[in-house]
Amino acid sequence: MAMEAQSDPLGLTFSALADPTRRAILARLAVGDADVSELMKPFGLSQPTISKHLKVLERAGLITQGRDAQRRPRKLVAAPLKDVAEWAEPYRRFWEIRLDRLDGYLKKTGAKEKKRARKT
Amino acid sequence: MAMEAQSDPLGLTFSALADPTRRAILARLAVGDADVSELMKPFGLSQPTISKHLKVLERAGLITQGRDAQRRPRKLVAAPLKDVAEWAEPYRRFWEIRLDRLDGYLKKTGAKEKKRARKT
Numbered sequence: 343m344a345m346e347a348q349s350d351p352l353g354l355t356f357s358a359l360a361d362p363t364r365r366a367i368l369a370r371l372a373v374g375d376a377d378v379s380e381l382m383k384p385f386g387l388s389q390p391t392i393s394k395h396l397k398v399l400e401r402a403g404l405i406t407q408g409r410d411a412q413r414r415p416r417k418l419v420a421a422p423l424k425d426v427a428e429w430a431e432p433y434r435r436f437w438e439i440r441l442d443r444l445d446g447y448l449k450k451t452g453a454k455e456k457k458r459a460r461k462t
Numbered sequence: 463m464a465m466e467a468q469s470d471p472l473g474l475t476f477s478a479l480a481d482p483t484r485r486a487i488l489a490r491l492a493v494g495d496a497d498v499s500e501l502m503k504p505f506g507l508s509q510p511t512i513s514k515h516l517k518v519l520e521r522a523g524l525i526t527q528g529r530d531a532q533r534r535p536r537k538l539v540a541a542p543l544k545d546v547a548e549w550a551e552p553y554r555r556f557w558e559i560r561l562d563r564l565d566g567y568l569k570k571t572g573a574k575e576k577k578r579a580r581k582t
Contacts (some may be wrong), residue, residue: 353480361517362470365549372553400465420556427554430547433492436540 351403356423358402363387364395368404368418375408375415397441471523472549475542477521479492483507488524488538495535516518 349383358364363385370376372386379397396416399405408415478484483505490496490504501512516536519525523542528535 350482352485353482356476357480360480362473364471368553370540388527405521416527418553418556423550423553424557427547427550430543433488433538433540433543434547436492436538437544 344454351422352425353406354402355426358398358404359426360396361395363400366397367392367399367448371416376416377415381416388455471542472545474522475546478518478524479546480565481515481518484519487512487515489535491525491526495537497533497535499538533567 366385367381370381375396378389378392378396381387381396383388385392396405399416400407404419408417408420487501490501490526497514498509498516501507501516502509505512507515513570516525518534520527525536526539528537
């Protein structure tokens, strides 16, 4: 896994995002920094479980740990998410082509329906 | 894992994308459909290894299997990648804020450098 981290940072990001709780933690941190105890309550999870998820997110570079007196607030780091968006971008033409085709199909069927309606 | 598939399709997508070989297979299929033997050569992988990766991609809905006489070409399905892009989109403001700040910093430093250059 440590090997994986060095050779495939994008893979490490995707792996961290594969868990719904970790994605929910990121969404929570997008609203504002939070420490372990602040994350425990809304998620209804134990301290070790939250800590385990935070470790995975930290290793993927998706969060950092701040220091604020006694608190250790976690902060969202968006850079790896930019890499995810940029990775997905070249595939856009594939999902847009599909929508274009559907749109074309619906227009064609719609035209036919109108024609049929006019005839009857 | 099957449970995971039903309850968290996005997680299944991220999990499939966590492997660099699977991402490379998707990039290859973006160029055109290919069957197992056509994928074996460029990747230098055995038939069982390729088949295993294809199974993961198929379960995540990222590819489909066509039928063309004796061939079973695999085709890219981009819909789950659209979901990935849409999931990442709300985080855009975080990475753009950071770039704005960097830009502002560079402009400020640049202005100072010019001032200093004028003085000397």
